[in-house]
Amino acid sequence: MEGKEEHAIGIDLGTTYSCVAVWQHGRVEIIPNEQGNRTTPSYVAFTDSESLVGDGAINQVARNPTNTVFDAKRLIGRRFSDTCVQNDMKLWPFKVIEGSSDKPMIVVHHMGQEKQYTAEDISSMVLGKMRETAEAYIGKTVKNAVVTVPAYFNNSQREATKHASATAGLNVIHMINEPTAAAIAYGLDKKAGWYNNRNVMIFDLGDGTLDVSLLSINTSGVFEVKATVGDTHLGGGDFDSKMVNFCVEEFKRKHNVDLSGNSKALRRLRHACEKAKRRLSYATVTDIEIECLHQGTDFFVSFTRAKFEELNKGFFIKCIEPVVKCLKDAKMDISSVHDVVLAGGSSRIPKVQQLLQDLFKGKQLCKSVNPDEAVAYGAAIQAAALSGNENGMLQGFALLDVTPLSLGVETQGCNVMYVVIPRNTRIPTTMKRSITTLYDYQTAISTPIFEGESPTTLENNFLADFVICNIPPAPKGVAGYYICFDIDADGILCISAENKFTGEKQGCTIISTNKIKQEEFKKSKRKLDRRELSKINQEENVTSKIKCKATETSKRTLDGRVKHAR
Numbered sequence: 001m002e003g004k005e006e007h008a009i010g011i012d013l014g015t016t017y018s019c020v021a022v023w024q025h026g027r028v029e030i031i032p033n034e035q036g037n038r039t040t041p042s043y044v045a046f047t048d049s050e051s052l053v054g055d056g057a058i059n060q061v062a063r064n065p066t067n068t069v070f071d072a073k074r075l076i077g078r079r080f081s082d083t084c085v086q087n088d089m090k091l092w093p094f095k096v097i098e099g100s101s102d103k104p105m106i107v108v109h110h111m112g113q114e115k116q117y118t119a120e121d122i123s124s125m126v127l128g129k130m131r132e133t134a135e136a137y138i139g140k141t142v143k144n145a146v147v148t149v150p151a152y153f154n155n156s157q158r159e160a161t162k163h164a165s166a167t168a169g170l171n172v173i174h175m176i177n178e179p180t181a182a183a184i185a186y187g188l189d190k191k192a193g194w195y196n197n198r199n200v201m202i203f204d205l206g207d208g209t210l211d212v213s214l215l216s217i218n219t220s221g222v223f224e225v226k227a228t229v230g231d232t233h234l235g236g237g238d239f240d241s242k243m244v245n246f247c248v249e250e251f252k253r254k255h256n257v258d259l260s261g262n263s264k265a266l267r268r269l270r271h272a273c274e275k276a277k278r279r280l281s282y283a284t285v286t287d288i289e290i291e292c293l294h295q296g297t298d299f300f301v302s303f304t305r306a307k308f309e310e311l312n313k314g315f316f317i318k319c320i321e322p323v324v325k326c327l328k329d330a331k332m333d334i335s336s337v338h339d340v341v342l343a344g345g346s347s348r349i350p351k352v353q354q355l356l357q358d359l360f361k362g363k364q365l366c367k368s369v370n371p372d373e374a375v376a377y378g379a380a381i382q383a384a385a386l387s388g389n390e391n392g393m394l395q396g397f398a399l400l401d402v403t404p405l406s407l408g409v410e411t412q413g414c415n416v417m418y419v420v421i422p423r424n425t426r427i428p429t430t431m432k433r434s435i436t437t438l439y440d441y442q443t444a445i446s447t448p449i450f451e452g453e454s455p456t457t458l459e460n461n462f463l464a465d466f467v468i469c470n471i472p473p474a475p476k477g478v479a480g481y482y483i484c485f486d487i488d489a490d491g492i493l494c495i496s497a498e499n500k501f502t503g504e505k506q507g508c509t510i511i512s513t514n515k516i517k518q519e520e521f522k523k524s525k526r527k528l529d530r531r532e533l534s535k536i537n538q539e540e541n542v543t544s545k546i547k548c549k550a551t552e553t554s555k556r557t558l559d560g561r562v563k564h565a566r
């Protein structure tokens with residue numbers, strides 16, 4: 001029978017490294033790329049004659065720094081004007097400019113021409129590479145995949161990742177959170193020996209993100225995420241930056257020259273610092289030595305682990321904050337956590353492990369799953385379970401996940417956030433908010449949709465304006481509607497309206513990444529009368545916002561054995 005069924009793969013699309021795995025021959029196999037490496041750099045390079053993805057791209061980075069793109073995951077689904085995008089840009093050797101709708105565009109020279117790419121384009125090239133890697137290994141075309149995202153990714157980042165996967169020719173059968181995938185990997189590994197339910201904390205510290213999740217796993221293999229907290233901007237890359245800054249200062253002190261304007265030197269320095277950082281996880285001192293770093297001058301420094309820890313003290317303490325918050329959200333204390341599982345390359349740092357262990361009063365941390373591969377491993381299990389090509393070996397396995405950010409509407413007439421779906425609600429889910437007209441004979445109601453935890457919408461992330469139109473003329477307060485929030489199993493939000501009295505449904509808005517700037521939105525709101533705004537939105541709505549029918553969210557049919565339990 002094996003060989004006939006379609007393979008579904010698991011892909012961990014990482015900030016720096018990506019990993020692909022498949023369930024084959026009764027177990028998960030991590031798929032090596034054509035260079036034999038089990039992880040592939042999430043790098044894309046453009047030259048005059050070709051484009052390169054993965055190892056090929058990273059290997060030529062020193063020669064071609066301005067046309068070698070990485071960190072697309074730090075850009076995906078974000079606005080150009082986001083503070084973190086503005087900050088990141090300062091460190092990148094490639095150019096990013098503002099495109100239409102505040103979208104960041106990456107500018108490179110390719111085949112003798114200037115070209116612009118979105119972060120989705122770059123991610124889809126990496127995903128395409130992972131698909132090809134899998135196809136070469138399996139010996140068949142591969143379409144179906146489970147793709148992972150950081151638990152803290154917001155709606156637009158998830159949408160953009162899904163879009164990138166589709167462009168790469170992949171059908172995303174499920175998008176799951178990285179820590180959940182790591183827990184699946186860990187859970188399967190340990191399942192045989194479990195007789196009681198276990199609460200497992202996943203601490204995933206990668207290059208660009210930190211995700212902390214608390215899951216409960218029962219003996220029959222049900223994984224339930226209790227809480228998930230994270231920092232989309234904390235990881236190994238930040239530790240590298242601290243080292244680079246230190247070295248730039250060292251160079252200035254020793255040679256009286258500032259190399260901070262030399263992008264090639266900075267790139268080489270960063271590369272050397274990253275390697276040194278890895279060595280410092282095992283050694284207490286290491287050398288950084290670079291020939292002809294700047295203006296023919298060599299650079300040498302002896303770096304101690306103590307120095308590394310001192311430079312990054314603030315970041316390391318920041319790594320513990322989400323852990324405390326996650327416990328609080330899950331209403332658990334440290335004594336109810338059975339296992340603390342390390343994932344992500346940066347979880348190998350001894351100081352991080354020590355702080356974590358101290359918090360858990362000396363508890364042994366679980367290191368049994370390779371931190372670089374755990375996420376792809378878990379994704380492959382979920383892929384096999386959903387596509388049913390695991391020959392019944394994963395019977396009973398089910399996944400219960402939660403939404404990471406609160407979703408809600410702005411209360412009519414003021415900037416107060418009214419939460420419709422609270423953070424950590426189990427998904428898929430549907431929740432409603434009732435609304436009515438504020439004026440006599442109002443024919444449209446415009447409702448701004450936000451995500452975030454602040455009580456004021458001014459500090460939350462604006463997603464879209466949802467407009468109910470064609471309201472029959474009536475005195476104010478007579479019309480009655482529900483705004484229905486549906487989050488599907490991939491964590492993607494769809495909003496529709498339902499007439500309270502007739503039950504009739506109006507168009508559904510899939511929140512897309514193509515949004516107006518939040519600043520512009522706030523300005524326009526101040527300038528315009530509410531009724532005028534409704535009118536404008538009504539017109540816009542007709543052309544661009546209604547994308548599908550309200551019933552489409554109930555589309556997912558899963559294999560009979562593996563259901564998302566509700």
Ligand code: ADP
Binds near residue numbers: 278279281349
């Ligand atoms: P991501 O998922 O964000 O791409 P990974 O989980 O692949 O990240 O982790 C990559 C990060 O882990 C990089 O910053 C890398 O330098 C760091 N890393 C890998 N190995 C080690 C190590 N031995 N010690 C410290 N950091 C490491």
Ligand code: MG
Binds near residue numbers: 206344375
């Ligand atoms: Mg990762």
